[in-house]
Amino acid sequence: MMRIGLAIVAMLSGMAGASAQTIESVYTDFDAAECVMFAPGEAEAGMPRQAVCPGYGGYPVLLQTIGDNHSLYFGFPPQGELVSRWASFVDTGTPHDVIEWRVLAERDRQVPQATIQRWFVAVPERDDPVEVLLVQKVGLIEDWQGCIVGYVVATGNPDANEAARKIVDALGSAPQCRTIEPVIEAGSVPLPEYMLYGF
Template sequence: MKRIGFAVMAMLLGMAGASAQTIESVYTDFDATRCVMFAPGEADTGIPRQAVCPGYGGYPVLLQTMGDNHSLYFGFPPQGDLVSRWASFVDTGTPHDVIEWRVLSEGERQIPLATIQRWFVAAPERDAPVEVLLVQKVGLIEVWQGCIVGYVVATGNPGANETARKVADTLAREPECRAIEPVIEEGTVPLPEHMLYGY
């Protein structure tokens, strides 16, 4: 484990039991060929290509592409802010074709709080990519704030899936993205160098 404060740890431990009773995982497919481009981007000026993809229950997945790198945003972004938000890796990262949504049941309403998606990140010093679970807060209709809340390295970390769910169920409840410092959890393999701005 790396760079996680005592207050965040207490929150994770204290809320894990309650969250498990009301939050379930729902899985959707991610296929970039089904995305619809709405901005072609400008590689020369560093503006990524932008597309909207099918998500969960009407919540979109927004895909940005720059060369071989990708950035994904889940839900509804603050108006006009999508192009200024980028979360990816320095070396090429490829997202898995399945997205895990952590969905809160509140009466008849289903609220997707967070997503967990496995990324395969190129590592020049290794024979195989490093697998990282990217945990993101979903931009809800009434809040319009989505952001990275955690990086959980799955390679060399047998408890990565459960850890990612605990991070998702806790930090995705925070109303303000700017107040969230992404949690970094590592096993025996360090987190690959990543890029994060606009959050």
């Protein structure tokens, strides 16, 4: 009888521990005017302008710019490097001014797992930009990694936000970026051609 009672207590304790861990969305503003430049870059030589921007809970947003193209990295870069990766689109892409952070909350600890940000890609054959949700794993202090985990075409897709969150919750906590192949979800509108360097 005592053993059964202890087993039930252990089971309930495990359930309580699991329920104490949740993933929630936190939103921050993104404004390039608030970023602080740390490298002016040289467009002719293919060297981007680099800046650090406010993020979430001490996790920075790193912005790179060459001409009209931008690349964003969330969290701490690999091996302590300032910026070593480029993720953007072949056609001009403009990031939305709101970033959704998917945050793992466990008691008093909040750790951002990944971000979702809407991009507007000016595809030449279309009158209106193609909207794409870019899903990125946040580089944490413990593993110094951050990477693209998914692209969801939002144009013509009313369920795009939910699809992006499912990608985050499945891959955002994966330990090794190098083993992650980005998930691509596109419907009637194809995903604009994208560029990835250093991933």
